[in-house]
Amino acid sequence: MGLIYHYTKFETFMSYIFPTGKIRTNSLRYMNDPRESVDWSFGGTNIPYEEIFNGYYNENTHFDCQYKFGNIIRDSYQVLCFSGAKEAGWNNEMMWAHYGGLSSGVCLEFDEDSLMKNIKEAYPNTNFKIDDIDYSNTELEPWVHWNPRISYEQNMNDIFQNLCKPMTLSKSKYWSNEDEKRLVFTNSEEPFYIPILGALKTVYVGINFNKKVLLESIFKALSGNFKLSMLIYQKNRFERWGLREKAGGGISTCQFENMLPNLN
Numbered sequence: 001m002g003l004i005y006h007y008t009k010f011e012t013f014m015s016y017i018f019p020t021g022k023i024r025t026n027s028l029r030y031m032n033d034p035r036e037s038v039d040w041s042f043g044g045t046n047i048p049y050e051e052i053f054n055g056y057y058n059e060n061t062h063f064d065c066q067y068k069f070g071n072i073i074r075d076s077y078q079v080l081c082f083s084g085a086k087e088a089g090w091n092n093e094m095m096w097a098h099y100g101g102l103s104s105g106v107c108l109e110f111d112e113d114s115l116m117k118n119i120k121e122a123y124p125n126t127n128f129k130i131d132d133i134d135y136s137n138t139e140l141e142p143w144v145h146w147n148p149r150i151s152y153e154q155n156m157n158d159i160f161q162n163l164c165k166p167m168t169l170s171k172s173k174y175w176s177n178e179d180e181k182r183l184v185f186t187n188s189e190e191p192f193y194i195p196i197l198g199a200l201k202t203v204y205v206g207i208n209f210n211k212k213v214l215l216e217s218i219f220k221a222l223s224g225n226f227k228l229s230m231l232i233y234q235k236n237r238f239e240r241w242g243l244r245e246k247a248g249g250g251i252s253t254c255q256f257e258n259m260l261p262n263l264n
Contacts, residue, residue, distance in 0.1 A: 001112040003201070004082035004181055005089030007099035010209065013106050018222070022193040023108075025078040025185060029071075033171055040070030040167075044144035052152075073144075076160055077168050078185040078192055082110070085132040085181040090204050091231075091238040094177050103206035103231075114199035119183075122195055127161070128185045131169050135176040142166050160186040202227040204240065219243070219251055227259050 017023050028036050049057045049065045057065050083089035096103045142163055146155055168184045185192055203226055228243040242259040246252045
């Protein structure tokens with residue numbers, strides 16, 4: 001494991017993530033990939049629609065119940081998306097454009113091991129996994145198997161585990177430039193709030209970041225908790241400069257590699 005990167009708007013970071021010290025997961029239904037956001041329906045064996053949708057299911061509502069059941073499954077996955085699965089994630093131009101507020105936002109650099117440690121401590125009895133997205137573009141026709149000899153809860157937990165990789169960790173080849181690594185929680189419709197203390201290593205600000213916003217007071221609030229870096233664009237690529245406080249006050253730039261390790 002190494003470093004992973006999450007892009008967001010500056011306002012989201014300053015209003016929610018930084019003051020709470022936590023980053024939130026989201027439902028799979030709110031992802032921008034159509035295969036994740038559209039209603040789901042699965043073929044299956046022995047699925048007891050009559051029991052699951054007692055009083056509603058009949059031959060006229062069968063297909064509707066298939067979609068209702070599919071959406072119960074989809075809405076029980078909570079995810080948090082990162083870049084940097086294969087390449088360095090802070091300089092992904094497409095990610096800055098799509099998720100970093102058109103390069104006016106921030107990119108958060110996390111140590112993956114530390115973040116996983118935080119999750120295990122905050123949610124010790126929770127099922128989750130983190131893995132690279134598979135962009136092989138394989139056609140998927142997942143099938144749901146229901147075991148009538150075990151409980152509803154056991155069946156649903158088995159379904160969540162069996163469908164996790166094909167339904168939450170596989171995407172079309174057209175998304176491959178995101179270079180995504182995804183954190184997935186199963187069997188929960190409620191979001192998780194993951195502590196970032198000790199895991200957040202660097203905050204990168206985009207090239208279109210409003211420099212007037214980076215007042216000395218804001219810099220002082222952020223510095224000491226993690227490294228701060230400003231991106232510039234030259235030689236047809238992003239490069240990074242470190243930000244640090246001048247001895248006499250104010251902010252100066254330096255070589256990123258020469259910055260002191262963060263203090264958390």
